[in-house]
Amino acid sequence: MIKIKRIDHVAIAVGDRDAAGARLQSLFDLVEESREHVADQRADVLFLGCAPGAGAAAATSIELVAPAAATPGQASNAGLQRFLDKRGPGLHHVCFEVEDLEGALASLKAAGVPLIDEVPRAGARGHRVAFLHPAATGGVLFELCAAGHSS
DSSP states (O other), X not given: OOOEEEEEEXXXXXXXXXXXXXXXXXXXXXXXXXXXXXXXXXXXXXXXXOOTTSSOTTOOEEEEEEEOOOBTTBOOOHXXXXXXXXXXXXEEXXXXXXXXXXXXHHHHHHTTOOBSOSSOEEOGGGOEEEEEOGXXXXXXXXXXEESSOOO
């Protein structure tokens, strides 16, 4: 059985991370938690959260994820761009922080659940991440994460 610790974040696919971030910050009084380029995923991300003191110590974040611009030798995130071209900006995935990422993936694989990632990979904020195939969850993309990269 998979031990879920919490919902880590809800990701929204956007074409322009900075414009979307500014809009949500002004609408909901959210604060920027972190901003980075995730080279392995060819994506630019911005995490937003509740203002300090809002009683949100372990709150769920909002992740705005945009395909990074193509650079020489590195294409943009084609899958994310296809998502935006087909559906436009919107909910992309839900991420659960799990107790044991490798164990969770092994359990899911043993149960015949289709996985996009059978082994964790580097994600934003120094997390290790893995995605389940949406066919396993009624069409919703789920990500599992654990803090810190493996050595």
